[in-house]
Amino acid sequence: MKYDMNPSSFLIQIPFFPEQASNFAFEYDLFYLFLVAVTIFFTVLVAAPALYFLIKYRRRSHGQVPEQIEGNLKLEITWTVIPFLISMFIFAWGAKLYYQMYTPPTDALEIFVTGKQWMWRAQHPDGQREINELHVPLGRRVKLTMTSEDVIHAYFIPAFRTKTDVVPGRYTTSWFTPTKTGTYHLFCAEYCGTQHSGMIGKVTVMEPPDYQAWLRNVPRDKSPAEAGAQLFTSQACDKCHLEDGAGRGPSLQNLFGKDVKLASGATVKVDETYLRESILNPGAKVVAGYANDMPTFQGLMTEEQVAMIIQYIKSIGPKQGAASTTAPASAAPAPAAQGVGRPAPPQAAKAAAPQGEQPRQD
Numbered sequence: 001m002k003y004d005m006n007p008s009s010f011l012i013q014i015p016f017f018p019e020q021a022s023n024f025a026f027e028y029d030l031f032y033l034f035l036v037a038v039t040i041f042f043t044v045l046v047a048a049p050a051l052y053f054l055i056k057y058r059r060r061s062h063g064q065v066p067e068q069i070e071g072n073l074k075l076e077i078t079w080t081v082i083p084f085l086i087s088m089f090i091f092a093w094g095a096k097l098y099y100q101m102y103t104p105p106t107d108a109l110e111i112f113v114t115g116k117q118w119m120w121r122a123q124h125p126d127g128q129r130e131i132n133e134l135h136v137p138l139g140r141r142v143k144l145t146m147t148s149e150d151v152i153h154a155y156f157i158p159a160f161r162t163k164t165d166v167v168p169g170r171y172t173t174s175w176f177t178p179t180k181t182g183t184y185h186l187f188c189a190e191y192c193g194t195q196h197s198g199m200i201g202k203v204t205v206m207e208p209p210d211y212q213a214w215l216r217n218v219p220r221d222k223s224p225a226e227a228g229a230q231l232f233t234s235q236a237c238d239k240c241h242l243e244d245g246a247g248r249g250p251s252l253q254n255l256f257g258k259d260v261k262l263a264s265g266a267t268v269k270v271d272e273t274y275l276r277e278s279i280l281n282p283g284a285k286v287v288a289g290y291a292n293d294m295p296t297f298q299g300l301m302t303e304e305q306v307a308m309i310i311q312y313i314k315s316i317g318p319k320q321g322a323a324s325t326t327a328p329a330s331a332a333p334a335p336a337a338q339g340v341g342r343p344a345p346p347q348a349a350k351a352a353a354p355q356g357e358q359p360r361q362d
């Protein structure tokens with residue numbers, strides 16, 4: 001209820017506009033209305049005098065020769081500078097909004113979304129899955145990490161004013177804070193084939209306790225990180241990526257978010273996109289000091305499986321850092337094998353998680 005104090009509820013509901021149900025909606029609409037107002041103002045400002053002059057200075061006799069006007073410097077400077085300032089204001093405001101929308105917070109609830117002809121799949125941090133639906137808690141920042149199994153789709157929640165392309169071969173992100181409970185439309189907003197118009201769903205914003213109750217009632221898979229840990233073993237990743245870095249591949253402990261030196265001399269920041277590329281196209285950015293001999297997993301794993309492995313790699317960073325008090329990275333390869341699949345101590349993971357993928361505080 002308290003979230004109804006959001007400024008959005010003070011704006012008159014504009015006919016034909018969707019409800020305002022996220023942190024972005026109010027300012028986004030205000031910006032849009034400002035653009036409409038400026039456009040109408042200048043349309044009238046130009047069209048009305050044009051009509052007036054058309055009539056007032058019409059040709060009154062056949063032989064009439066109009067008086068030539070050479071120009072007016074003051075007038076020209078005025079009508080150049082004022083529109084310039086207005087357009088710069090629009091640019092600055094638009095850039096600010098864009099920057100906010102494309103900079104997801106680090107403490108968000110992370111939900112993984114896959115688009116596929118013609119459905120939306122979502123997976124919550126603890127493994128709960130849903131299709132063509134998305135349940136989110138009120139007042140909590142939510143970050144969607146999205147990819148596609150086939151063609152380009154776009155995840156569009158009009159009530160949140162968020163629309164982001166979902167692209168095969170890479171991750172895109174979107175974020176929002178729901179500010180109003182209710183059920184809202186979810187659309188695919190990129191033409192993606194014959195059933196594009198049917199690629200729709202529902203977004204349900206719930207009070208946090210209701211969301212928790214909902215989570216408990218959804219049959220729960222393994223969490224993405226747990227499933228990733230299993231894949232890490234079953235795909236034999238753990239045979240080369242030893243914990244101490246002595247294997248054929250670099251150690252993946254505590255790797256996420258770090259800068260890594262490449263064989264090419266360049267440096268790359270380890271994020272989801274880099275990990276994904278390294279799984280599917282291992283030769284693209286080889287880490288300095290290691291040979292380019294990892295096989296590709298292109299076609300052998302679905303996007304969801306790749307995402308699971310990435311979640312696992314994210315989870316072993318902080319976990320190891322926090323739990324390393326016991327064993328100071330002994331040279332024996334045995335601990336590496338043990339490390340795989342060990343569930344993260346939630347406390348430690350939370351304390352050290354740079355990306356905050358774990359916190360489920362509410």
Ligand code: CUA
Pocket residue numbers: 115118152153154188189190191192193196197199
């Ligand atoms: Cu998916 Cu249109």
